[in-house]
Structure formats: structure tokens, C-alpha cells
Amino acid sequence: MDLTREQISDGLRRALYVTNERVETAIFLALALEKPLLIEGPAGAGKTEVAKVLAEILHTELIRLQCYEGLDEARALYEWNYQKQLLRMQAGEQQGLRWEELNEHIFSRDYLLERPLLKAITAPSRVVLLIDEIDKADEEFEAFLLELLSDFQVSVPELGTLKAHERPAVILTSNRARELSEALRRRCLHLFIDFPGAEQERKIIELKVPELDAKLAAEAARFVGAIRKLGLRKPPSIAETLDWARALVRLGVRELDTDAVRTALGVLLKHEDDRVKVESKASALAPHRR
Amino acid sequence: MSPLRDQLVSFIAALRAAGVRISVAESIDSMNAVAAVGLERAPMHEALAAALIKDEADRAIFDESFNRFFAAPRANRGEHPDHRGDAVSAAGGRGRPGENPFALPRDDALARDREEKSLPSEAKPAKQAAAARRHGAEKGKDAEPGKEAEPAKDARRLSDRMRGRRERGEAQAPEESPTPGIDATRVARIRAIERMPFDKFSDLDYDEARDALAPLIRRFRIRLGRRLRLARTGRIDFRRTIRAALQRGGALIDLNFRARRPRHVDLVILADISGSVRYAAQLMLELMAGARGCFRRVSSFVYVDHLAEADFEDGHLVMTPALDLYARSDFGRVLGELWERRSGLLTRAAIVVIMGDGRNNRMPARADLVREIVRACRGVVWLNPEDPARWGTGDSAIKQYAREVSALVPSRNLRELQVALAAIA
Numbered sequence: 001m002d003l004t005r006e007q008i009s010d011g012l013r014r015a016l017y018v019t020n021e022r023v024e025t026a027i028f029l030a031l032a033l034e035k036p037l038l039i040e041g042p043a044g045a046g047k048t049e050v051a052k053v054l055a056e057i058l059h060t061e062l063i064r065l066q067c068y069e070g071l072d073e074a075r076a077l078y079e080w081n082y083q084k085q086l087l088r089m090q091a092g093e094q095q096g097l098r099w100e101e102l103n104e105h106i107f108s109r110d111y112l113l114e115r116p117l118l119k120a121i122t123a124p125s126r127v128v129l130l131i132d133e134i135d136k137a138d139e140e141f142e143a144f145l146l147e148l149l150s151d152f153q154v155s156v157p158e159l160g161t162l163k164a165h166e167r168p169a170v171i172l173t174s175n176r177a178r179e180l181s182e183a184l185r186r187r188c189l190h191l192f193i194d195f196p197g198a199e200q201e202r203k204i205i206e207l208k209v210p211e212l213d214a215k216l217a218a219e220a221a222r223f224v225g226a227i228r229k230l231g232l233r234k235p236p237s238i239a240e241t242l243d244w245a246r247a248l249v250r251l252g253v254r255e256l257d258t259d260a261v262r263t264a265l266g267v268l269l270k271h272e273d274d275r276v277k278v279e280s281k282a283s284a285l286a287p288h289r290r
Numbered sequence: 291m292s293p294l295r296d297q298l299v300s301f302i303a304a305l306r307a308a309g310v311r312i313s314v315a316e317s318i319d320s321m322n323a324v325a326a327v328g329l330e331r332a333p334m335h336e337a338l339a340a341a342l343i344k345d346e347a348d349r350a351i352f353d354e355s356f357n358r359f360f361a362a363p364r365a366n367r368g369e370h371p372d373h374r375g376d377a378v379s380a381a382g383g384r385g386r387p388g389e390n391p392f393a394l395p396r397d398d399a400l401a402r403d404r405e406e407k408s409l410p411s412e413a414k415p416a417k418q419a420a421a422a423r424r425h426g427a428e429k430g431k432d433a434e435p436g437k438e439a440e441p442a443k444d445a446r447r448l449s450d451r452m453r454g455r456r457e458r459g460e461a462q463a464p465e466e467s468p469t470p471g472i473d474a475t476r477v478a479r480i481r482a483i484e485r486m487p488f489d490k491f492s493d494l495d496y497d498e499a500r501d502a503l504a505p506l507i508r509r510f511r512i513r514l515g516r517r518l519r520l521a522r523t524g525r526i527d528f529r530r531t532i533r534a535a536l537q538r539g540g541a542l543i544d545l546n547f548r549a550r551r552p553r554h555v556d557l558v559i560l561a562d563i564s565g566s567v568r569y570a571a572q573l574m575l576e577l578m579a580g581a582r583g584c585f586r587r588v589s590s591f592v593y594v595d596h597l598a599e600a601d602f603e604d605g606h607l608v609m610t611p612a613l614d615l616y617a618r619s620d621f622g623r624v625l626g627e628l629w630e631r632r633s634g635l636l637t638r639a640a641i642v643v644i645m646g647d648g649r650n651n652r653m654p655a656r657a658d659l660v661r662e663i664v665r666a667c668r669g670v671v672w673l674n675p676e677d678p679a680r681w682g683t684g685d686s687a688i689k690q691y692a693r694e695v696s697a698l699v700p701s702r703n704l705r706e707l708q709v710a711l712a713a714i715a
Binding site for chain 1: 319332345539543
């Protein structure tokens with residue numbers, strides 16, 4: 001099933017994902033051309049969310065592979081269920097089965113533990129495969145992915161080649177902890193998601209935290225946008241902005257003055273030096289002074 | 291469709307010429323992408339970007355080239371106000387000047403100039419032809435009402451415009467390379483500049499080398515990241531191996547290895563920026579500044595007769611305190627300053643890279659200090675931009691240093707410099 005661009009922008013809106021033309025076009029193309037989509041951008045700008053929302057739009061399952069250093073094929077692709085095989089062998093011995101007969105049994109799909117990549121390939125219908133933070137994985141793993149992403153097939157020596165019935169929609173995300181290889185980039189479509197502007201962030205806050213007063217939401221969005229420009233160690237993500245907005249609601253804040261900014265700063269900033277930096281400038285940044 | 295294809299091919303060629311790396315597969319993707327989204331300007335813009343631009347740093351070049359190739363219809367162009375401008379996007383002319391890390395190559399700017407000059411005289415016939423064709427289309431529409439779909443119209447208008455451009459292009463392009471896709475002259479120039487010895491550089495060559503540097507930096511960064519990552523210990527993690535074996539009846543089937551720690555490398559760079567070697571030093575500093583992320587800490591210094599901290603701001607070298615560039619270089623004194631004031635940087639994790647010709651104006655060479663530094667650090671690598679045949683002649687003290695440093699590498703041109711730097715990590 002192919003979606004039109006209108007359906008996608010509709011779906012994004014219904015999933016409360018505020019976005020722009022660039023994101024819509026990239027998602028549409030990834031589906032239309034059946035190509036993986038590589039999303040880059042600062043942490044917390046909503047990269048992973050794209051995959052979740054896409055699964056929602058397609059009414060399908062999201063299979064997620066979280067990458068980390070040392071991730072190998074056994075964790076990502078498949079592994080033989082060794083315990084089960086051992087049990088089967090012991091049972092077989094007692095029944096007096098010959099090795100060839102046993103062999104057929106213990107190397108069948110029943111004894112295969114499917115890890116995310118294989119699960120995405122063997123799924124009966126189209127799924128969304130999210131390969132999260134690919135930059136954290138090793139180079140070897142990236143090279144291994146190349147084969148998978150171009151053909152969507154995997155060969156298991158004992159079983160032969162498994163090919164995807166329906167190509168999964170693949171989303172890769174990267175925080176640029178290291179440079180990805182050109183080969184991987186070449187095979188993907190590319191999308192850069194930056195932090196939203198004040199207006200877009202206000203819309204996000206209004207959609208997700210409707211309890212917050214509209215005027216306050218606009219001020220909060222502007223404030224967060226301003227502190228992201230301070231060159232902090234960890235600029236606040238969109239999720240943290242939303243948490244902060246919820247905190248403001250719970251604290252019963254009426255207007256964003258210096259004190260209100262100070263009380264809930266821990267929700268927004270997760271480093272002590274960041275907090276000190278923002279607090280020292282709080283009076284200049286807060287829209288209202290006291 | 292073929293004028294559009296040609297237009298896309300030359301668009302891609304222009305991007306390649308501006309230093310964006312685009313493979314054949316990606317150019318095919320871009321055609322498919324345009325086929326999928328249609329010819330409306332804004333979606334086409336984003337579709338081409340998604341297919342062609344794989345590094346956000348190239349986005350500014352892309353936006354500019356796109357605006358040049360697929361210009362939005364002007365407000366006064368076209369006779370049908372009801373159809374005009376439906377495709378003109380909100381994104382039209384959206385350039386983001388702050389983001390452009392690489393300057394556009396000069397030949398592109400020239401071409402643009404030429405194009406703009408030639409526009410008033412040559413655009414006219416194309417415009418008339420377009421108007422005539424549109425008139426014809428209008429007639430056709432009268433005959434078969436409702437058959438003329440909006441996208442088809444857009445397509446025609448777009449291809450009209452492109453035909454106009456093509457005609458213009460043919461009229462003025464005798465000196466341009468006949469095969470689109472490869473700008474042979476530019477590639478040749480980059481090759482030449484890569485091989486050109488630093489001591490033959492002029493200011494103009496230096497500028498050109500800096501243009502060529504942008505794609506080099508990217509390749510260099512990838513290469514460096516790979517080298518640093520491949521260093522592994524390969525030691526077995528006994529505890530995890532036994533735990534895994536317990537699940538399998540005690541059979542040691544899977545060996546677990548200790549997690550690899552990324553190798554941390556601190557870099558201390560000393561570059562001579564006195565007249566004789568300053569181009570080499572500046573290009574090296576710029577190359578290393580681009581690869582900063584691959585190291586844990588990079589401290590750059592420049593020297594003539596004193597040590598000064600170096601930094602890059604908007605592609606310009608900034609040093610604190612400022613140095614007298616015309617002083618007589620005295621590396622012995624510089625070594626002393628480094629050893630006394632900056633010994634905190636000289637740790638086991640640090641690699642010291644020295645770029646200079648070792649011509650010390652017959653001042654004390656202080657090679658003993660180099661020996662001390664080698665002992666304190668992981669290594670000292672000396673890059674010498676001078677021809678090896680001239681090492682040790684005249685006032686060159688390089689032979690004295692050569693005995694002490696871990697490696698002495700000639701780096702007479704940009705290519706040698708790259709290879710030498712990548713080997714350091």
C-alpha cells in the first residue's frame with residue numbers, strides 16, 4: 001500500500017507530530033522508493049519519534065534495534081537456541097535417532113531465535129524497522145548492514161537465504177558520534193532534523209500539553225529556544241521541554257518570571273554547569289521580571 | 291521527459307563540481323524521487339535534497355545550486371495569473387547564509403555572472419516561444435475541456451523554461467567541458483594543487499588549496515575515525531565467558547571479549563608559521579581543525595620565535611598572543627616554552643605533531659628537550675615540508691632532531707601531508 005503525500009502529512013498531524021515539508025517529503029520518498037531513511041540531527045530533536053509515528057500511520061508494528069558498541073550479528077540478526085537444541089539432542093538420543101535425523105530437527109526455524117533484523121525481514125506484512133543510533137555501533141556492523149539494506153535478504157548457512165516478503169520501511173538515526181561511511185550514506189535517503197523554531201515548538205507544546213496557558217506556552221517555547229543558543233553541554237530536547245511545560249502546569253505557574261524559571265530548571269537541564277550558566281542569565285532570559 | 295533528465299544531470303554535475311560527492315546510484319535515486327513527488331517546486335527541492343545530500347554541511351551548496359538551476363517563476367513572467375505561481379514554493383529563494391562552511395567555487399560564480407548578464411538579450415526568444423506554446427496549449431484546452439491536468443501544465447512550463455535555458459546555455463558554452471557530469475578542468479586543478487610543493491605556493495594557490503580542502507577534510511575524518519576505532523585489545527572477558535558457558539552446559543562455545551574502549555588520543559600540534567613554511571602549516575592546521583572530533587583533545591600552537599595558541603574562527607587563523615611573522619624562527623626557545631609552561635599537555639596519551647623545516651637560524655637546537663618530550667608522550671612526529679634532499683643543509687637542524695623524534699615524515703604537498711597525518715593516529 002502506497003500512501004500519497006497528503007495522507008502522510010495527514011497522518012503526521014493526527015499522530016500529533018508537528019513537522020515541516022522537508023520531513024514529509026523525506027518520509028514519503030522513503031516509502032515510495034523503498035529506500036532506508038537516514039535521519040541525523042541533535043539528540044532530542046525527534047528523530048526516533050519519526051519511526052514511531054510512521055508505524056502508527058502505516059498501522060503496523062515497530063521493530064527497534066538499539067545500537068551500541070559491540071553489537072554483533074548474534075544480537076541483531078539471529079542466534080540458535082542452544083539450550084533447546086541440547087534438550088532436543090538428549091531426547092533424541094533416548095529415542096535412538098540417528099545424527100542425520102537429529103540434524104534436520106535441531107537446525108530448523110523452531111530452534112532459531114529471531115533478533116530484530118531477522119524479525120523485520122520475515123514479518124508477513126510490512127513493518128517499520130528502526131535502527132537507532134547507528135553511529136554507536138561498530139564499523140563492522142555498519143558494513144554488515146549494507147548488504148542487508150540493499151537486498152533485504154539474509155543467508156543463514158543451515159537454512160539458506162531468507163528474503164523479505166514485504167520490504168520493511170527502514171529508519172536509521174544517528175547523532176553523529178562518529179562519521180558514518182559513505183557507502184551507508186549512499187544507500188539511504190537523508191534527512192536532517194534540527195530543533196524546531198519557537199513557533200513550531202509552541203505548536204508542539206500546545207498539542208501535547210493542552211493544559212498550559214497559550215501565552216505561557218509561547219513564552220516557554222521562546223525561552224527554551226533562547227537557552228539552546230547558549231552553547232550548553234546538553235541543550236534541552238523537545239521531550240524535556242514538554243516535561244518542563246507539564247511541570248509548570250503542576251507548579252501552578254501563571255507567568256514566566258525569574259523565580260518560576262529557577263524553580264523547575266532541573267527538568268530542563270541535566271548538567272550542573274548548564275544550570276549555573278542559565279541561572280546567571282535567568283533575569284535576562286525570563287520574559288517577566290520580579 | 292528528457293530535457294528534465296538532462297537538466298538534472300547537469301544539476302548533479304554542478305553539485306559534484308562544487309565538491310559534493312554524489313554517486314551514480316544516488317543520481318538515479320534523485321530521478322526516481324522527482325518522478326515520485328512530481329514537479330512542484332518545493333517538494334521537488336526537498337526530494338532532491340533527500341536523495342542527493344547526505345551531509346548537512348553540503349545543504350547550503352545544494353540550496354544555492356537548486357535556486358540557480360530551477361528558478362522560481364518571476365512574478366511578472368507568464369500571462370496566466372490563475373496558473374502562475376501555484377508551484378512557487380514557500381521555500382523559494384530560501385538560502386541560509388550562516389550555514390555555508392565551504393565557499394562556492396569560483397568558476398560557478400563566474401558562470402552565474404555570465405548567465406545573469408546574458409539573460410536580458412537571450413531570454414526573450416525563449417520566453418516568446420514559451421508563450422506561443424502555452425497559447426497552443428490553451429487552444430487544445432478549449433477543444434478538450436478538462437483534459438489538461440494541472441501537473442502536466444506545470445511540467446510543460448518547467449520544461450519550457452529549461453529549454454530556454456538550454457538554448458541560452460548552448461549559445462554561450464563553447465569553452466565549457468562537453469561531457470556533463472565531470473568537470474575535468476576542476477578535477478585536474480585539484481589534482482595539480484594536491485601535488486604542488488608548498489614552497490612553490492602563491493597566495494592564489496593557497497586559496498585554491500583551501501577550496502579543495504573541504505572534501506579532503508571529510509575523507510580524512512572518516513579515515514581517521516576508522517583507524518582510531520580499529521585499535522582493539524582482544525582480551526577475553528573471563529567472567530562473561532563463563533557466564534555464557536553456564537547456559538550451555540559448561541561448554542565454552544562463545545568467547546566474550548572485553549569491550550573495546552575507544553583509543554583516546556590527545557594531540558599537541560606545533561606549527562611553524564614563519565614565511566618559509568606558512569602555507570603548509572596553515573593547511574595542516576585547517577585539516578586538523580576539521581578532524582578535531584576524532585581526538586579527545588587537540589591543542590594547536592603556532593610559533594616563529596615564541597609559542598602562541600592557535601585557533602580557527604570562520605576559516606581564519608587566530609593566534610594568542612600575536613606573533614611577529616617576520617622574526618627569525620627559533621625552535622629551541624619554543625621547545626623550552628612548551629616544556630616549561632605547557633608540560634601538563636605532554637602526557638602518555640598525547641602525540642606531539644611538529645610541522646616545520648627545522649631551520650633554526652643557527653640558534654641552539656635543544657634536541658635534548660625533544661628527547662624529554664618523546665619520553666613523556668606517546669610519540670613525537672615531525673612533518674617537514676622541505677624537500678628531503680635539502681634536509682641538513684645550511685642552517686637546518688633537522689638532522690639533530692631526526693635522531694630524537696619517533697618519526698620524521700616529508701610532507702611537501704597536500705597529498706603527502708594527508709597521508710602523513712592519517713598515519714599519525
